[in-house]
Amino acid sequence: xxxxxxxxxxxxxxxxxxxxxxxxxxPSPEKAIRQRLVDLARTASYGPKEGGLARMLDADxxxxxxxxxxxxxxEVSNAFENLSGRENLRxxxxxxxxxxxxxxxxxxxxxxxxxxxxxxxxxxxxxxGKVSGEQDPEVCELKFLLKLIGxxxxxxxxxxxxxxx
Amino acid sequence: MAxxxxxxxxxxxxxxxxxxxxxxxxxxxxxxxxxxxxxLFRFVLxxxxxxxPSMLPTYRMxxxxxxxxxxxxxxxxRRGDVVAIKYTGExxxxxxxxxxxxxxxxxxxxxxxxINGRRLEEPxxxxxxxxxxxxxxxxxxxxxxxxxxxxxxxxxxxxxCAQRARILxxxxx
Numbered sequence: 201x202x203x204x205x206x207x208x209x210x211x212x213x214x215x216x217x218x219x220x221x222x223x224x225x226x227p228s229p230e231k232a233i234r235q236r237l238v239d240l241a242r243t244a245s246y247g248p249k250e251g252g253l254a255r256m257l258d259a260d261x262x263x264x265x266x267x268x269x270x271x272x273x274x275e276v277s278n279a280f281e282n283l284s285g286r287e288n289l290r291x292x293x294x295x296x297x298x299x300x301x302x303x304x305x306x307x308x309x310x311x312x313x314x315x316x317x318x319x320x321x322x323x324x325x326x327x328x329g330k331v332s333g334e335q336d337p338e339v340c341e342l343k344f345l346l347k348l349i350g351x352x353x354x355x356x357x358x359x360x361x362x363x364x365x
Numbered sequence: 366m367a368x369x370x371x372x373x374x375x376x377x378x379x380x381x382x383x384x385x386x387x388x389x390x391x392x393x394x395x396x397x398x399x400x401x402x403x404x405l406f407r408f409v410l411x412x413x414x415x416x417x418p419s420m421l422p423t424y425r426m427x428x429x430x431x432x433x434x435x436x437x438x439x440x441x442x443r444r445g446d447v448v449a450i451k452y453t454g455e456x457x458x459x460x461x462x463x464x465x466x467x468x469x470x471x472x473x474x475x476x477x478x479x480i481n482g483r484r485l486e487e488p489x490x491x492x493x494x495x496x497x498x499x500x501x502x503x504x505x506x507x508x509x510x511x512x513x514x515x516x517x518x519x520x521x522x523x524x525x526c527a528q529r530a531r532i533l534x535x536x537x538x
Contacts, residue, residue, distance in 0.1 A: 278520055309454020326452035336417045336426075341452045363452055363459075364510070364525035 229353075230312045233321055233346060236353045237307055240265050241327075244305040246297060248332060259293035267347065267354045275340060275360040276329075301332040319348045324361065409435055411533060413449060413458065419512030419522060420447070420460050422491050424536075430460075436535035442466070442508050445489075447536040450510065450527050458533060459523060462489070465501075465509025467529075473498040476515065492516035501526065508532070 227235070243262045246255070263286045266272075272283040283292055296303065310325040323344040330337035345357040376386070385391045406412070411432040415424050424430065424447075432449045442448060442463050450459040464478060464485075465471035472479040473496040478487055482500075494515035503509045503526055511524040 308456035309452065311453055324453045326454060326457045328457060339452070339457055363450070363531065364523055364527055365507070 229314055229318060229321065229348075233312055233323060233353050234310055236265070236346075237310060237323065237325065237344070240355070241305045241307045244293070245303055248301040250297070255294065255297045259290050259297065262293045263287070263290035265355050267349065267356045270355055271357045271359075273357075273359045274342065275362075276338065280360075303332075304330045304337075321346045321353070409433070410537070411449065411455060413460065415460060418517065419514050420462075421514040421516075423447075423489055423513045424460065430536055431538045432534040433537040434534040436537070437532065442529070442532060442535070448508075448510070449533040449536070451531045451533050455533060459510075459527075460536070461510035461512055461524070461527070463508045464511050465503045465526075467503055467505045467507060469509070470500040470502050471498075471509040472500040473519075489513050490515050494519075506530070 240262070243258060243265070246258060250258070266286055266289055268286050270284065270286060270289065272281065272289065274281050281292070283289055306328045308326045308328070310323055313322045315321060323346065325342055325344070326339065327342050328337040328339050341361040341363050343357075343359050343361050344355055346353045347356050348354075411434055413430055413432055415426055415428045415430065418426065436446075444463055444466060446463045448461060448463060450461060452458065464487075465480060469481055472482075476494040476496050478485045479500070490513055492515050496515065496519045498519065501509065506529050507526040508529060509525065510527050512522060514522070
């Protein structure tokens with residue numbers, strides 16, 4: 201009786217472990233997108249002690265989040281930035297790193313809407329960016345369009361949303 | 366009664382300090398307090414911390430305030446109300462004052478607020494400004510919001526028509 205109970209407990213633990221492992225290895229699309237955007241914010245952020253090589257590598261990594269034909273139309277400090285293509289994005293990331301000693305980017309309140317084909321998704325989120333020397337962060341609402349390419353969620357378009365007309 | 370006295374007398378002093386002479390009653394009190402706090406802060410109130418200078422001098426940076434989510438359950442937003450306006454959620458919001466109501470036109474002329482072409486006094490504004498803005502019509506599902514700090518240039522100030530659905534609630538404290 202005791203052995204049977206022990207076997208049941210071990211089986212239950214194995215099943216729970218298997219389920220946990222399966223969920224970690226194949227997360228839901230929403231979870232994968234959320235993690236992808238958290239990684240994007242982390243890669244876009246940098247500290248004052250980042251070296252030249254690290255800056256270049258981070259800029260490359262940042263561009264890697266986007267598709268080759270990606271378009272970015274965002275409003276920063278009342279000025280619209282229009283960027284298209286991965287190379288332009290990489291250059292913009294390098295310019296930002298040259299202009300500001302540090303940048304801290306965070307994404308909040310992600311609302312994810314998966315496409316009917318589950319191969320594309322639209323994400324609305326609130327982004328904050330704080331550069332060194334500024335007391336308050338810049339806040340804006342962004343709309344991301346992502347596409348599943350080769351098992352990775354790639355960003356195809358980013359645009360600012362006007363919250364006050 | 367004698368049993369109660371005996372049981373409380375048998376508890377060590379630190380236990381009495383922590384959970385009182387009647388542990389069951391203390392547990393019920395804790396459960397009620399936790400439930401009320403949860404419901405209050407989940408469905409009724411939203412604490413916020415002010416960042417940025419746009420509501421100066423009425424609300425200063427770093428101050429903590431509370432938003433009443435139920436303020437507009439029974440009536441529509443009113444002119445002069447200070448409200449929290451959502452972006453995509455409740456982690457980051459705008460704190461602004463409602464100046465224009467649905468259907469009205471809002472303009473600034475020489476720093477003065479004009480509602481439907483008539484000048485409106487704003488007692489909460491301490492700094493004069495020279496803002497100029499042509500009349501804007503507020504749609505029926507919108508309100509016009511502005512911060513109290515008019516010493517900032519208008520270009521650096523977030524103001525305009527906000528959708529009614531984006532209003533989380535009214536500033537309570």
